[in-house]
Amino acid sequence: MFFSGGSALRDISQHLPSITRNSVHMVTPFDGGGSSQLLRDALDIPAVGDLRSRLVTLAEPGPAADFMAHRLPKTDASGAEIAQLRRLSHPLLRAIPGPTRQILATDLDTALRHLPPAFDFSNASIGNLVIAGGWLAQGGPLTTVLARLSRVLQVRGTLRAVSDANLHIGAELRDGRVLHSQRLLTGKEVAPLDSPITRLFLSDGTSELPASAAPLGAVNQNLIAKAELICFAPGSLYTSLVASLLPSGTGRAIAASAVPKVYLPALGHDPEALGHTLADRVDALLSPLRQDAGPLPATAFLSHVICDQRQPLDDCDEVSRRHQIPCLRLQLADPTSTRYDPARITALLSRMAAPSSCPTAPHLR
Structure with a gap:
C-alpha cells in the first residue's frame, strides 16, 4: 500500500504491474493548483488531478489511457481541439473501442456541458474533465467514480482517494x-x-x-x-x-x-x-x-x-x-x-x- 500524491510515484507505479496487480494507492484529493483548481472553482468538486495521474499510470496501456493522459495545448488560437471535444470527435476518443468510448464520451460531455462558456482550457487535462463529468453525473462520491473508471481503464491495482471531502x-x-x-x-x-x-x-x-x-x-x-x-x-x-x-x-x-x-x-x-x-x-x-x-x-x-x-x-x-x-x-x-x-x-x-x-x-x- 502506498500513501502519496499523483505524479511523484509515476515511474514506480508503472513498474508495479510487472510484479503485482494488487497494489493499493491512497491519493489525496486536496490539490489546489493548475487545471485541477480551475475545475474546482467552476464545478465545486474535489481535486482530481493527482487521482487522474495515478489512474492513467496504473491503467492498461492503450487508446483509452492515451485519451485520459492527453492535455490540450497551452495556446490554441483556433480552438480546434476544444471544438473536437465538444463534438466528441477528438481523434484520441475515436480510437477507443465502442463500449469504453461511450462511457468516457458521456462523462466528458457532462463536464463540458456544466462548464461556463468562458472556461480556460489552456493545458486542460482530458482525464480531469472525464473524472469531473463522472462526479457530476453520479453526484459523487469519488469512491464510486474511481471504481467505475478503474474497471473501464483496466487499472492494474486499487486506487482510492483518502477522502471524498471537497476540501x-x-x-x-x-x-x-x-x-x-x-x-x-x-x-x-x-x-x-x-x-x-x-x-x-x-x-x-x-x-x-x-x-x-x-x-x-x-x-x-x-x-x-x-x-x-x-x-x-x-x-x-x-x-x-x-x-x-x-x-x-x-x-x-x-x-x-x-x-x-x-x-x-x-x-x-x-x-x-x-x-x-x-x-x-x-x-x-x-x-x-x-x-x-x-x-x-x-x-x-x-x-x-x-x-x-x-x-x-x-x-x-x-x-x-x-x-x-x-x-x-x-x-x-x-x-x-x-x-x-x-x-x-x-x-x-x-x-x-x-x-x-x-x-x-x-x-x-
Whole structure:
C-alpha cells in the first residue's frame, strides 16, 4: 500500500504491474493548483488531478489511457481541439473501442456541458474533465467514480482517494504566516516558501478545519488492515505525503497494523522541505499520525526509513537517534539520476512484504 500524491510515484507505479496487480494507492484529493483548481472553482468538486495521474499510470496501456493522459495545448488560437471535444470527435476518443468510448464520451460531455462558456482550457487535462463529468453525473462520491473508471481503464491495482471531502490544505509557517492553498506551498505557481512549514491542516479555503471533516472511510481502513506493507512514498513532503495522512482515522489504522511501514524520502530538492533535516521530515510525517492515534512511539507508525546511499550517514544516524527507527542507506538510484530506480524499489518492497524478510541495518547500510 502506498500513501502519496499523483505524479511523484509515476515511474514506480508503472513498474508495479510487472510484479503485482494488487497494489493499493491512497491519493489525496486536496490539490489546489493548475487545471485541477480551475475545475474546482467552476464545478465545486474535489481535486482530481493527482487521482487522474495515478489512474492513467496504473491503467492498461492503450487508446483509452492515451485519451485520459492527453492535455490540450497551452495556446490554441483556433480552438480546434476544444471544438473536437465538444463534438466528441477528438481523434484520441475515436480510437477507443465502442463500449469504453461511450462511457468516457458521456462523462466528458457532462463536464463540458456544466462548464461556463468562458472556461480556460489552456493545458486542460482530458482525464480531469472525464473524472469531473463522472462526479457530476453520479453526484459523487469519488469512491464510486474511481471504481467505475478503474474497471473501464483496466487499472492494474486499487486506487482510492483518502477522502471524498471537497476540501483544501493549509499550512502554518515558522514565521507565523498561515496559508490556505496547496498552490502557495509547492513553489510551482508562486515563489518558493522562504520560511519552513511547521504544521499542515485541512482547510475550507479560508479557515482551518478539524481532521474529522475528512474521515477515513471504512473501505480505506479495511485496505490498510489487509496491507502486507505500507509505504510512505517519495513526493513533495507536505502536499503529496503529509496531506494524504490528514483524514481522521488514518493514524489509528496505521498504528493497528503490524506489517513493515517504510518511508522513502524524495530524492532531489523539495522546496516544501525548506529547513528540514531527514529527521525533521520523519517528524512531519509522524505529526498527523500522532494527532490521530495519540503520542505513540515512532515505531508504531514506521519500521524503517530507507534512502539512497547518497544520503549522508550522519543524517541517517540522526533519524535513528531521534526516533529509534532503523535508517538504511541503499543503492536505489542511478548516481546521475534524481529519481529512484523503479526495479530496485519494487524488488526491495516485495522482499520486505514477505514474512521474515525485513532488511536490517548491518548488512544493508
